[in-house]
Amino acid sequence: xxxxxxxxxxxxxxxxxxxAEAERWPVQLVTRLRIAGIQIADPHIIAxxxxxxxxxxxxxxxxxxxxxxxxxxxxxxxxxxxxxxxMTDYRHEFRDLLQQAIQLIAGEPGxxxxxxxxxxxxxxxxxxxxxxxxxxxxxxxNQINREETVKQGARYVDITPxxxxxxxxxxxxxxxxxxxxxxxxxAWVTQVLPVLRL
Numbered sequence: 001x002x003x004x005x006x007x008x009x010x011x012x013x014x015x016x017x018x019x020a021e022a023e024r025w026p027v028q029l030v031t032r033l034r035i036a037g038i039q040i041a042d043p044h045i046i047a048x049x050x051x052x053x054x055x056x057x058x059x060x061x062x063x064x065x066x067x068x069x070x071x072x073x074x075x076x077x078x079x080x081x082x083x084x085x086x087m088t089d090y091r092h093e094f095r096d097l098l099q100q101a102i103q104l105i106a107g108e109p110g111x112x113x114x115x116x117x118x119x120x121x122x123x124x125x126x127x128x129x130x131x132x133x134x135x136x137x138x139x140x141x142n143q144i145n146r147e148e149t150v151k152q153g154a155r156y157v158d159i160t161p162x163x164x165x166x167x168x169x170x171x172x173x174x175x176x177x178x179x180x181x182x183x184x185x186x187a188w189v190t191q192v193l194p195v196l197r198l
Contacts, residue, residue, distance in 0.1 A: 018174030023182035053093035118163035124177035
């Protein structure tokens with residue numbers, strides 16, 4: 001049986017800032033799939049802490065990934081919101097990223113899974129900031145990525161409500177007070193698994 005290939009695109013959430021490599025959510029996803037008997041290679045991760053949509057586009061160009069992949073995931077946008085970048089630009093760049101992903105999986109949009117942007121307003125890092133405004137803006141960015149995902153025929157997983165449970169469970173956040181913990185990532189994987197088309 002052919003080993004499946006997997007491309008994971010994103011920012012700090014995909015690279016797993018603050019957790020061990022084995023605890024990154026794309027790596028946990030592969031581990032869970034292997035336990036289920038699916039032969040899949042280690043994820044090819046193109047992600048960096050702090051990246052916006054525009055920087056991810058540049059990062060993909062530099063990495064020059066060679067498809068076709070069997071699965072791709074995309075989670076990007078929190079840094080667009082954090083830096084106060086325009087939502088119109090986000091929509092255009094997110095659409096571009098989705099189209100690139102479709103090309104890299106041989107034109108099969110159903111093999112792409114988009115995750116919504118987590119809400120960092122509930123983290124200790126947001127102390128002293130306007131938490132309500134952050135949450136509202138995250139919702140607006142997620143409205144955009146959901147709309148574009150549906151238009152392209154890709155799968156969408158809304159992990160934002162789950163991210164908000166960190167307000168009452170400190171174990172869901174790493175020691176830096178901002179990024180998700182391995183426990184949070186494991187919960188994301190549980191939400192992603194049922195929508196995969198492999």
